Amino acid sequence: MSIAWNAFTPAAALIGGVIIGAAVALFVVLNGRIAGVSGILGGLARPQAGDISWRVAFVAGLIAAPLALLAALPEIRVDTSYPVLVAAGLLVGVGTRYGGGCTSGHGVCGVSRASPRSIAATVAFMAAGFATVYFVRHLIGS
Amino acid sequence: MYTAASFAAGFVFGLGLLVSGMANPAKVLAFLDLAGAWDPSLALVMAGAVAVGGGAFAYMKRRTRTLLGAPVLIPSPRRIDRRLVLGSLVFGVGWGLAGICPGPALVLVGTGSVKGLVFLAAMIAGNGVFEFFEKRAASGRARMQPS
Known part of the structure:
Protein backbone atom coordinates (compact mmCIF):
# COMPACT_ATOMS: atom_id res chain seq x y z
CA MET A 1 0.00 0.00 0.00
CA SER A 2 1.24 3.48 -0.85
CA ILE A 3 -0.43 6.58 0.47
CA ALA A 4 -1.10 9.39 -1.99
CA TRP A 5 0.03 12.23 0.28
CA ASN A 6 -0.43 14.80 -2.50
CA ALA A 7 -4.14 13.89 -2.71
CA PHE A 8 -4.62 13.66 1.08
CA THR A 9 -6.92 16.45 2.31
CA PRO A 10 -7.27 15.86 6.05
CA ALA A 11 -8.61 19.32 6.98
CA ALA A 12 -11.34 19.45 4.33
CA ALA A 13 -12.31 15.85 5.09
CA LEU A 14 -12.56 16.45 8.83
CA ILE A 15 -14.43 19.76 8.46
CA GLY A 16 -16.78 18.24 5.87
CA GLY A 17 -17.35 15.29 8.19
CA VAL A 18 -18.23 17.61 11.06
CA ILE A 19 -20.71 19.45 8.78
CA ILE A 20 -22.28 16.09 7.83
CA GLY A 21 -22.47 15.25 11.54
CA ALA A 22 -24.16 18.61 12.17
CA ALA A 23 -26.78 17.81 9.52
CA VAL A 24 -27.40 14.41 11.11
CA ALA A 25 -27.68 16.10 14.53
CA LEU A 26 -30.07 18.75 13.21
CA PHE A 27 -32.28 16.10 11.65
CA VAL A 28 -32.55 13.91 14.72
CA VAL A 29 -32.92 16.79 17.20
CA LEU A 30 -35.63 18.58 15.17
CA ASN A 31 -37.25 15.87 13.03
CA GLY A 32 -36.50 12.82 15.15
CA ARG A 33 -35.35 10.85 12.17
CA ILE A 34 -32.30 9.08 10.80
CA ALA A 35 -30.68 11.03 7.96
CA GLY A 36 -30.47 8.01 5.67
CA VAL A 37 -30.63 9.15 2.06
CA SER A 38 -31.53 5.81 0.44
CA GLY A 39 -34.45 5.31 2.85
CA ILE A 40 -35.70 8.90 2.51
CA LEU A 41 -35.63 8.64 -1.28
CA GLY A 42 -36.95 5.07 -1.31
CA GLY A 43 -39.97 6.05 0.78
CA LEU A 44 -41.11 8.16 -2.16
CA ALA A 45 -41.51 5.01 -4.26
CA ARG A 46 -44.50 4.09 -2.10
CA PRO A 47 -45.90 7.53 -1.23
CA GLN A 48 -48.19 7.77 1.79
CA ALA A 49 -50.26 10.79 2.77
CA GLY A 50 -48.45 13.05 5.25
CA ASP A 51 -45.16 11.29 4.62
CA ILE A 52 -44.14 13.01 1.41
CA SER A 53 -43.28 16.67 1.99
CA TRP A 54 -40.44 16.16 4.51
CA ARG A 55 -38.86 13.58 2.18
CA VAL A 56 -39.10 15.89 -0.83
CA ALA A 57 -37.69 18.75 1.28
CA PHE A 58 -34.65 16.73 2.39
CA VAL A 59 -33.94 15.61 -1.18
CA ALA A 60 -34.39 19.19 -2.44
CA GLY A 61 -31.92 20.38 0.21
CA LEU A 62 -29.28 17.95 -1.05
CA ILE A 63 -29.82 19.00 -4.66
CA ALA A 64 -29.74 22.70 -3.72
CA ALA A 65 -26.49 22.47 -1.72
CA PRO A 66 -24.15 22.99 -4.71
CA LEU A 67 -25.91 26.26 -5.50
CA ALA A 68 -24.56 27.74 -2.26
CA LEU A 69 -21.01 26.93 -3.30
CA LEU A 70 -21.45 27.80 -6.95
CA ALA A 71 -18.64 30.35 -6.90
CA ALA A 72 -16.26 27.94 -5.20
CA LEU A 73 -17.47 24.49 -6.14
CA PRO A 74 -14.78 21.92 -5.25
CA GLU A 75 -13.40 19.56 -7.87
CA ILE A 76 -15.87 16.89 -9.01
CA ARG A 77 -14.72 14.26 -11.46
CA VAL A 78 -16.73 11.33 -12.82
CA ASP A 79 -14.49 9.13 -14.98
CA THR A 80 -16.88 6.19 -15.06
CA SER A 81 -18.39 5.34 -18.48
CA TYR A 82 -22.15 5.51 -19.00
CA PRO A 83 -22.79 1.74 -19.16
CA VAL A 84 -20.88 1.20 -15.91
CA LEU A 85 -22.71 4.16 -14.30
CA VAL A 86 -26.06 2.56 -15.14
CA ALA A 87 -24.97 -0.82 -13.75
CA ALA A 88 -23.62 0.87 -10.61
CA GLY A 89 -26.81 2.88 -10.10
CA LEU A 90 -28.98 -0.23 -10.41
CA LEU A 91 -26.84 -2.14 -7.90
CA VAL A 92 -26.87 0.79 -5.46
CA GLY A 93 -30.64 1.19 -5.88
CA VAL A 94 -31.39 -2.48 -5.22
CA GLY A 95 -28.70 -3.13 -2.61
CA THR A 96 -29.43 -0.15 -0.36
CA ARG A 97 -33.11 -1.08 -0.17
CA TYR A 98 -32.49 -4.74 0.71
CA GLY A 99 -29.73 -3.69 3.08
CA GLY A 100 -31.99 -1.06 4.62
CA GLY A 101 -29.53 1.81 4.30
CA CYS A 102 -26.43 3.29 2.72
CA THR A 103 -23.34 5.27 3.66
CA SER A 104 -25.44 7.90 5.47
CA GLY A 105 -28.06 5.80 7.27
CA HIS A 106 -25.82 2.87 8.24
CA GLY A 107 -22.34 4.35 7.84
CA VAL A 108 -22.83 7.65 9.65
CA CYS A 109 -26.08 7.47 11.66
CA GLY A 110 -25.95 3.77 12.54
CA VAL A 111 -22.28 3.79 13.51
CA SER A 112 -22.91 7.00 15.53
CA ARG A 113 -25.45 5.16 17.68
CA ALA A 114 -23.39 1.94 17.73
CA SER A 115 -26.15 -0.12 16.07
CA PRO A 116 -24.85 -3.68 15.52
CA ARG A 117 -26.97 -3.98 12.35
CA SER A 118 -25.50 -0.82 10.89
CA ILE A 119 -21.95 -1.76 11.83
CA ALA A 120 -22.42 -5.12 10.07
CA ALA A 121 -23.88 -3.37 7.00
CA THR A 122 -21.03 -0.83 6.95
CA VAL A 123 -18.36 -3.55 7.16
CA ALA A 124 -20.13 -5.39 4.31
CA PHE A 125 -20.45 -2.47 1.88
CA MET A 126 -16.94 -1.16 2.63
CA ALA A 127 -15.47 -4.62 2.04
CA ALA A 128 -17.42 -4.99 -1.20
CA GLY A 129 -16.33 -1.49 -2.27
CA PHE A 130 -12.64 -2.23 -1.63
CA ALA A 131 -12.91 -5.60 -3.39
CA THR A 132 -14.71 -4.12 -6.41
CA VAL A 133 -12.13 -1.38 -6.94
CA TYR A 134 -9.33 -3.94 -6.56
CA PHE A 135 -11.00 -6.17 -9.15
CA VAL A 136 -11.68 -3.36 -11.63
CA ARG A 137 -8.36 -1.53 -11.31
CA HIS A 138 -5.83 -4.26 -10.58
CA LEU A 139 -7.22 -7.55 -11.90
CA ILE A 140 -9.04 -6.65 -15.11
CA GLY A 141 -7.79 -3.06 -15.46
CA SER A 142 -4.60 -1.96 -17.16
CA MET B 1 -41.46 24.03 10.48
CA TYR B 2 -40.98 20.27 10.19
CA THR B 3 -40.60 20.43 6.41
CA ALA B 4 -38.32 23.48 6.61
CA ALA B 5 -36.08 21.71 9.14
CA SER B 6 -35.92 18.73 6.78
CA PHE B 7 -34.82 20.97 3.91
CA ALA B 8 -32.17 22.57 6.13
CA ALA B 9 -30.82 19.17 7.20
CA GLY B 10 -30.60 18.02 3.58
CA PHE B 11 -28.93 21.27 2.56
CA VAL B 12 -26.31 21.14 5.33
CA PHE B 13 -25.74 17.45 4.58
CA GLY B 14 -25.07 18.33 0.95
CA LEU B 15 -22.61 21.06 1.95
CA GLY B 16 -20.77 18.53 4.10
CA LEU B 17 -20.58 16.06 1.22
CA LEU B 18 -19.15 18.77 -1.06
CA VAL B 19 -16.62 20.15 1.44
CA SER B 20 -15.45 16.70 2.54
CA GLY B 21 -14.81 15.37 -0.96
CA MET B 22 -17.48 12.64 -0.66
CA ALA B 23 -19.34 14.23 -3.59
CA ASN B 24 -16.29 13.76 -5.82
CA PRO B 25 -16.53 10.22 -7.24
CA ALA B 26 -12.85 10.21 -8.30
CA LYS B 27 -11.84 10.86 -4.68
CA VAL B 28 -14.18 8.18 -3.34
CA LEU B 29 -12.63 5.64 -5.74
CA ALA B 30 -9.14 6.74 -4.64
CA PHE B 31 -10.20 6.00 -1.05
CA LEU B 32 -11.50 2.56 -2.03
CA ASP B 33 -8.30 1.75 -3.96
CA LEU B 34 -6.22 0.26 -1.15
CA ALA B 35 -3.77 -1.38 -3.54
CA GLY B 36 -3.20 1.75 -5.64
CA ALA B 37 -2.19 5.27 -4.62
CA TRP B 38 -4.43 5.27 -1.57
CA ASP B 39 -6.10 8.51 -0.49
CA PRO B 40 -7.14 7.99 3.15
CA SER B 41 -9.02 11.33 3.42
CA LEU B 42 -12.52 9.86 3.55
CA ALA B 43 -11.79 7.92 6.74
CA LEU B 44 -11.60 11.33 8.42
CA PRO B 71 -42.01 11.96 17.79
CA VAL B 72 -38.55 10.40 17.78
CA LEU B 73 -38.54 7.69 15.10
CA ILE B 74 -35.28 5.82 15.47
CA PRO B 75 -35.26 2.21 14.25
CA SER B 76 -34.58 -0.45 16.86
CA PRO B 77 -34.22 -3.81 15.02
CA ARG B 78 -30.96 -5.49 15.94
CA ARG B 79 -31.12 -8.66 13.87
CA ILE B 80 -28.28 -9.15 11.43
CA ASP B 81 -29.78 -11.28 8.67
CA ARG B 82 -28.91 -12.43 5.18
CA ARG B 83 -31.01 -9.67 3.64
CA LEU B 84 -29.01 -6.95 5.42
CA VAL B 85 -25.61 -8.42 4.56
CA LEU B 86 -26.36 -9.41 0.95
CA GLY B 87 -28.07 -6.09 0.25
CA SER B 88 -25.09 -4.19 1.67
CA LEU B 89 -22.65 -6.29 -0.37
CA VAL B 90 -24.59 -5.51 -3.57
CA PHE B 91 -24.61 -1.82 -2.64
CA GLY B 92 -20.84 -1.96 -2.03
CA VAL B 93 -20.20 -3.41 -5.49
CA GLY B 94 -22.21 -0.59 -7.07
CA TRP B 95 -20.40 1.98 -4.89
CA GLY B 96 -17.05 0.53 -5.94
CA LEU B 97 -17.93 0.67 -9.63
CA ALA B 98 -18.75 4.38 -9.75
CA GLY B 99 -17.73 5.91 -6.41
CA ILE B 100 -21.23 7.30 -5.98
CA CYS B 101 -23.66 6.56 -3.14
CA PRO B 102 -27.22 7.94 -2.79
CA GLY B 103 -26.43 11.29 -1.06
CA PRO B 104 -23.67 12.34 -3.47
CA ALA B 105 -25.86 11.21 -6.40
CA LEU B 106 -28.38 13.93 -5.49
CA VAL B 107 -25.64 16.52 -4.92
CA LEU B 108 -24.15 15.66 -8.34
CA VAL B 109 -27.53 16.27 -9.93
CA GLY B 110 -27.54 19.68 -8.23
CA THR B 111 -24.22 20.54 -9.90
CA GLY B 112 -25.84 19.89 -13.28
CA SER B 113 -23.86 16.72 -13.90
CA VAL B 114 -25.42 14.58 -16.65
CA LYS B 115 -23.54 11.54 -15.36
CA GLY B 116 -25.03 12.20 -11.92
CA LEU B 117 -28.50 12.30 -13.46
CA VAL B 118 -27.94 9.02 -15.31
CA PHE B 119 -26.71 7.38 -12.11
CA LEU B 120 -29.73 8.71 -10.16
CA ALA B 121 -32.16 7.44 -12.81
CA ALA B 122 -30.56 3.98 -12.66
CA MET B 123 -30.67 4.07 -8.86
CA ILE B 124 -34.39 4.92 -8.89
CA ALA B 125 -34.93 2.08 -11.38
CA GLY B 126 -33.11 -0.16 -8.88
CA ASN B 127 -35.56 1.00 -6.21
CA GLY B 128 -38.34 0.00 -8.60
CA VAL B 129 -36.84 -3.50 -8.97
CA PHE B 130 -36.81 -3.81 -5.18
CA GLU B 131 -40.42 -2.61 -4.87
CA PHE B 132 -41.54 -5.06 -7.59
CA PHE B 133 -40.04 -8.09 -5.85
CA GLU B 134 -41.26 -6.91 -2.44
CA LYS B 135 -44.82 -6.64 -3.73
CA ARG B 136 -44.59 -10.06 -5.35
CA ALA B 137 -43.22 -11.60 -2.15
CA ALA B 138 -46.02 -9.95 -0.14
CA SER B 139 -48.77 -11.27 -2.44
CA GLY B 140 -47.09 -14.71 -2.34
CA ARG B 141 -47.25 -14.63 1.47
CA ALA B 142 -50.92 -13.54 1.30
CA ARG B 143 -51.75 -16.56 -0.87
CA MET B 144 -50.06 -18.89 1.61
CA GLN B 145 -52.34 -17.70 4.43
CA PRO B 146 -55.23 -20.08 5.16
CA SER B 147 -58.52 -18.35 4.44
Whole structure:
Protein backbone atom coordinates (compact mmCIF):
# COMPACT_ATOMS: atom_id res chain seq x y z
CA MET A 1 0.00 0.00 0.00
CA SER A 2 1.24 3.48 -0.85
CA ILE A 3 -0.43 6.58 0.47
CA ALA A 4 -1.10 9.39 -1.99
CA TRP A 5 0.03 12.23 0.28
CA ASN A 6 -0.43 14.80 -2.50
CA ALA A 7 -4.14 13.89 -2.71
CA PHE A 8 -4.62 13.66 1.08
CA THR A 9 -6.92 16.45 2.31
CA PRO A 10 -7.27 15.86 6.05
CA ALA A 11 -8.61 19.32 6.98
CA ALA A 12 -11.34 19.45 4.33
CA ALA A 13 -12.31 15.85 5.09
CA LEU A 14 -12.56 16.45 8.83
CA ILE A 15 -14.43 19.76 8.46
CA GLY A 16 -16.78 18.24 5.87
CA GLY A 17 -17.35 15.29 8.19
CA VAL A 18 -18.23 17.61 11.06
CA ILE A 19 -20.71 19.45 8.78
CA ILE A 20 -22.28 16.09 7.83
CA GLY A 21 -22.47 15.25 11.54
CA ALA A 22 -24.16 18.61 12.17
CA ALA A 23 -26.78 17.81 9.52
CA VAL A 24 -27.40 14.41 11.11
CA ALA A 25 -27.68 16.10 14.53
CA LEU A 26 -30.07 18.75 13.21
CA PHE A 27 -32.28 16.10 11.65
CA VAL A 28 -32.55 13.91 14.72
CA VAL A 29 -32.92 16.79 17.20
CA LEU A 30 -35.63 18.58 15.17
CA ASN A 31 -37.25 15.87 13.03
CA GLY A 32 -36.50 12.82 15.15
CA ARG A 33 -35.35 10.85 12.17
CA ILE A 34 -32.30 9.08 10.80
CA ALA A 35 -30.68 11.03 7.96
CA GLY A 36 -30.47 8.01 5.67
CA VAL A 37 -30.63 9.15 2.06
CA SER A 38 -31.53 5.81 0.44
CA GLY A 39 -34.45 5.31 2.85
CA ILE A 40 -35.70 8.90 2.51
CA LEU A 41 -35.63 8.64 -1.28
CA GLY A 42 -36.95 5.07 -1.31
CA GLY A 43 -39.97 6.05 0.78
CA LEU A 44 -41.11 8.16 -2.16
CA ALA A 45 -41.51 5.01 -4.26
CA ARG A 46 -44.50 4.09 -2.10
CA PRO A 47 -45.90 7.53 -1.23
CA GLN A 48 -48.19 7.77 1.79
CA ALA A 49 -50.26 10.79 2.77
CA GLY A 50 -48.45 13.05 5.25
CA ASP A 51 -45.16 11.29 4.62
CA ILE A 52 -44.14 13.01 1.41
CA SER A 53 -43.28 16.67 1.99
CA TRP A 54 -40.44 16.16 4.51
CA ARG A 55 -38.86 13.58 2.18
CA VAL A 56 -39.10 15.89 -0.83
CA ALA A 57 -37.69 18.75 1.28
CA PHE A 58 -34.65 16.73 2.39
CA VAL A 59 -33.94 15.61 -1.18
CA ALA A 60 -34.39 19.19 -2.44
CA GLY A 61 -31.92 20.38 0.21
CA LEU A 62 -29.28 17.95 -1.05
CA ILE A 63 -29.82 19.00 -4.66
CA ALA A 64 -29.74 22.70 -3.72
CA ALA A 65 -26.49 22.47 -1.72
CA PRO A 66 -24.15 22.99 -4.71
CA LEU A 67 -25.91 26.26 -5.50
CA ALA A 68 -24.56 27.74 -2.26
CA LEU A 69 -21.01 26.93 -3.30
CA LEU A 70 -21.45 27.80 -6.95
CA ALA A 71 -18.64 30.35 -6.90
CA ALA A 72 -16.26 27.94 -5.20
CA LEU A 73 -17.47 24.49 -6.14
CA PRO A 74 -14.78 21.92 -5.25
CA GLU A 75 -13.40 19.56 -7.87
CA ILE A 76 -15.87 16.89 -9.01
CA ARG A 77 -14.72 14.26 -11.46
CA VAL A 78 -16.73 11.33 -12.82
CA ASP A 79 -14.49 9.13 -14.98
CA THR A 80 -16.88 6.19 -15.06
CA SER A 81 -18.39 5.34 -18.48
CA TYR A 82 -22.15 5.51 -19.00
CA PRO A 83 -22.79 1.74 -19.16
CA VAL A 84 -20.88 1.20 -15.91
CA LEU A 85 -22.71 4.16 -14.30
CA VAL A 86 -26.06 2.56 -15.14
CA ALA A 87 -24.97 -0.82 -13.75
CA ALA A 88 -23.62 0.87 -10.61
CA GLY A 89 -26.81 2.88 -10.10
CA LEU A 90 -28.98 -0.23 -10.41
CA LEU A 91 -26.84 -2.14 -7.90
CA VAL A 92 -26.87 0.79 -5.46
CA GLY A 93 -30.64 1.19 -5.88
CA VAL A 94 -31.39 -2.48 -5.22
CA GLY A 95 -28.70 -3.13 -2.61
CA THR A 96 -29.43 -0.15 -0.36
CA ARG A 97 -33.11 -1.08 -0.17
CA TYR A 98 -32.49 -4.74 0.71
CA GLY A 99 -29.73 -3.69 3.08
CA GLY A 100 -31.99 -1.06 4.62
CA GLY A 101 -29.53 1.81 4.30
CA CYS A 102 -26.43 3.29 2.72
CA THR A 103 -23.34 5.27 3.66
CA SER A 104 -25.44 7.90 5.47
CA GLY A 105 -28.06 5.80 7.27
CA HIS A 106 -25.82 2.87 8.24
CA GLY A 107 -22.34 4.35 7.84
CA VAL A 108 -22.83 7.65 9.65
CA CYS A 109 -26.08 7.47 11.66
CA GLY A 110 -25.95 3.77 12.54
CA VAL A 111 -22.28 3.79 13.51
CA SER A 112 -22.91 7.00 15.53
CA ARG A 113 -25.45 5.16 17.68
CA ALA A 114 -23.39 1.94 17.73
CA SER A 115 -26.15 -0.12 16.07
CA PRO A 116 -24.85 -3.68 15.52
CA ARG A 117 -26.97 -3.98 12.35
CA SER A 118 -25.50 -0.82 10.89
CA ILE A 119 -21.95 -1.76 11.83
CA ALA A 120 -22.42 -5.12 10.07
CA ALA A 121 -23.88 -3.37 7.00
CA THR A 122 -21.03 -0.83 6.95
CA VAL A 123 -18.36 -3.55 7.16
CA ALA A 124 -20.13 -5.39 4.31
CA PHE A 125 -20.45 -2.47 1.88
CA MET A 126 -16.94 -1.16 2.63
CA ALA A 127 -15.47 -4.62 2.04
CA ALA A 128 -17.42 -4.99 -1.20
CA GLY A 129 -16.33 -1.49 -2.27
CA PHE A 130 -12.64 -2.23 -1.63
CA ALA A 131 -12.91 -5.60 -3.39
CA THR A 132 -14.71 -4.12 -6.41
CA VAL A 133 -12.13 -1.38 -6.94
CA TYR A 134 -9.33 -3.94 -6.56
CA PHE A 135 -11.00 -6.17 -9.15
CA VAL A 136 -11.68 -3.36 -11.63
CA ARG A 137 -8.36 -1.53 -11.31
CA HIS A 138 -5.83 -4.26 -10.58
CA LEU A 139 -7.22 -7.55 -11.90
CA ILE A 140 -9.04 -6.65 -15.11
CA GLY A 141 -7.79 -3.06 -15.46
CA SER A 142 -4.60 -1.96 -17.16
CA MET B 1 -41.46 24.03 10.48
CA TYR B 2 -40.98 20.27 10.19
CA THR B 3 -40.60 20.43 6.41
CA ALA B 4 -38.32 23.48 6.61
CA ALA B 5 -36.08 21.71 9.14
CA SER B 6 -35.92 18.73 6.78
CA PHE B 7 -34.82 20.97 3.91
CA ALA B 8 -32.17 22.57 6.13
CA ALA B 9 -30.82 19.17 7.20
CA GLY B 10 -30.60 18.02 3.58
CA PHE B 11 -28.93 21.27 2.56
CA VAL B 12 -26.31 21.14 5.33
CA PHE B 13 -25.74 17.45 4.58
CA GLY B 14 -25.07 18.33 0.95
CA LEU B 15 -22.61 21.06 1.95
CA GLY B 16 -20.77 18.53 4.10
CA LEU B 17 -20.58 16.06 1.22
CA LEU B 18 -19.15 18.77 -1.06
CA VAL B 19 -16.62 20.15 1.44
CA SER B 20 -15.45 16.70 2.54
CA GLY B 21 -14.81 15.37 -0.96
CA MET B 22 -17.48 12.64 -0.66
CA ALA B 23 -19.34 14.23 -3.59
CA ASN B 24 -16.29 13.76 -5.82
CA PRO B 25 -16.53 10.22 -7.24
CA ALA B 26 -12.85 10.21 -8.30
CA LYS B 27 -11.84 10.86 -4.68
CA VAL B 28 -14.18 8.18 -3.34
CA LEU B 29 -12.63 5.64 -5.74
CA ALA B 30 -9.14 6.74 -4.64
CA PHE B 31 -10.20 6.00 -1.05
CA LEU B 32 -11.50 2.56 -2.03
CA ASP B 33 -8.30 1.75 -3.96
CA LEU B 34 -6.22 0.26 -1.15
CA ALA B 35 -3.77 -1.38 -3.54
CA GLY B 36 -3.20 1.75 -5.64
CA ALA B 37 -2.19 5.27 -4.62
CA TRP B 38 -4.43 5.27 -1.57
CA ASP B 39 -6.10 8.51 -0.49
CA PRO B 40 -7.14 7.99 3.15
CA SER B 41 -9.02 11.33 3.42
CA LEU B 42 -12.52 9.86 3.55
CA ALA B 43 -11.79 7.92 6.74
CA LEU B 44 -11.60 11.33 8.42
CA VAL B 45 -15.04 12.28 7.03
CA MET B 46 -16.49 9.32 8.87
CA ALA B 47 -14.58 10.21 12.05
CA GLY B 48 -15.80 13.82 12.05
CA ALA B 49 -19.39 12.88 11.24
CA VAL B 50 -19.60 10.11 13.84
CA ALA B 51 -18.09 12.32 16.55
CA VAL B 52 -20.80 14.96 16.11
CA GLY B 53 -23.61 12.54 15.27
CA GLY B 54 -22.79 10.34 18.25
CA GLY B 55 -23.34 13.25 20.64
CA ALA B 56 -26.70 14.06 19.07
CA PHE B 57 -27.97 10.47 19.23
CA ALA B 58 -26.83 10.12 22.84
CA TYR B 59 -28.79 13.29 23.71
CA MET B 60 -31.92 12.09 21.89
CA LYS B 61 -31.81 8.67 23.54
CA ARG B 62 -33.36 10.16 26.68
CA ARG B 63 -36.14 11.98 24.82
CA THR B 64 -39.40 10.80 23.24
CA ARG B 65 -40.12 14.14 21.52
CA THR B 66 -37.85 16.34 19.42
CA LEU B 67 -37.24 20.05 20.04
CA LEU B 68 -40.06 20.68 17.53
CA GLY B 69 -42.36 18.36 19.48
CA ALA B 70 -42.27 15.65 16.81
CA PRO B 71 -42.01 11.96 17.79
CA VAL B 72 -38.55 10.40 17.78
CA LEU B 73 -38.54 7.69 15.10
CA ILE B 74 -35.28 5.82 15.47
CA PRO B 75 -35.26 2.21 14.25
CA SER B 76 -34.58 -0.45 16.86
CA PRO B 77 -34.22 -3.81 15.02
CA ARG B 78 -30.96 -5.49 15.94
CA ARG B 79 -31.12 -8.66 13.87
CA ILE B 80 -28.28 -9.15 11.43
CA ASP B 81 -29.78 -11.28 8.67
CA ARG B 82 -28.91 -12.43 5.18
CA ARG B 83 -31.01 -9.67 3.64
CA LEU B 84 -29.01 -6.95 5.42
CA VAL B 85 -25.61 -8.42 4.56
CA LEU B 86 -26.36 -9.41 0.95
CA GLY B 87 -28.07 -6.09 0.25
CA SER B 88 -25.09 -4.19 1.67
CA LEU B 89 -22.65 -6.29 -0.37
CA VAL B 90 -24.59 -5.51 -3.57
CA PHE B 91 -24.61 -1.82 -2.64
CA GLY B 92 -20.84 -1.96 -2.03
CA VAL B 93 -20.20 -3.41 -5.49
CA GLY B 94 -22.21 -0.59 -7.07
CA TRP B 95 -20.40 1.98 -4.89
CA GLY B 96 -17.05 0.53 -5.94
CA LEU B 97 -17.93 0.67 -9.63
CA ALA B 98 -18.75 4.38 -9.75
CA GLY B 99 -17.73 5.91 -6.41
CA ILE B 100 -21.23 7.30 -5.98
CA CYS B 101 -23.66 6.56 -3.14
CA PRO B 102 -27.22 7.94 -2.79
CA GLY B 103 -26.43 11.29 -1.06
CA PRO B 104 -23.67 12.34 -3.47
CA ALA B 105 -25.86 11.21 -6.40
CA LEU B 106 -28.38 13.93 -5.49
CA VAL B 107 -25.64 16.52 -4.92
CA LEU B 108 -24.15 15.66 -8.34
CA VAL B 109 -27.53 16.27 -9.93
CA GLY B 110 -27.54 19.68 -8.23
CA THR B 111 -24.22 20.54 -9.90
CA GLY B 112 -25.84 19.89 -13.28
CA SER B 113 -23.86 16.72 -13.90
CA VAL B 114 -25.42 14.58 -16.65
CA LYS B 115 -23.54 11.54 -15.36
CA GLY B 116 -25.03 12.20 -11.92
CA LEU B 117 -28.50 12.30 -13.46
CA VAL B 118 -27.94 9.02 -15.31
CA PHE B 119 -26.71 7.38 -12.11
CA LEU B 120 -29.73 8.71 -10.16
CA ALA B 121 -32.16 7.44 -12.81
CA ALA B 122 -30.56 3.98 -12.66
CA MET B 123 -30.67 4.07 -8.86
CA ILE B 124 -34.39 4.92 -8.89
CA ALA B 125 -34.93 2.08 -11.38
CA GLY B 126 -33.11 -0.16 -8.88
CA ASN B 127 -35.56 1.00 -6.21
CA GLY B 128 -38.34 0.00 -8.60
CA VAL B 129 -36.84 -3.50 -8.97
CA PHE B 130 -36.81 -3.81 -5.18
CA GLU B 131 -40.42 -2.61 -4.87
CA PHE B 132 -41.54 -5.06 -7.59
CA PHE B 133 -40.04 -8.09 -5.85
CA GLU B 134 -41.26 -6.91 -2.44
CA LYS B 135 -44.82 -6.64 -3.73
CA ARG B 136 -44.59 -10.06 -5.35
CA ALA B 137 -43.22 -11.60 -2.15
CA ALA B 138 -46.02 -9.95 -0.14
CA SER B 139 -48.77 -11.27 -2.44
CA GLY B 140 -47.09 -14.71 -2.34
CA ARG B 141 -47.25 -14.63 1.47
CA ALA B 142 -50.92 -13.54 1.30
CA ARG B 143 -51.75 -16.56 -0.87
CA MET B 144 -50.06 -18.89 1.61
CA GLN B 145 -52.34 -17.70 4.43
CA PRO B 146 -55.23 -20.08 5.16
CA SER B 147 -58.52 -18.35 4.44
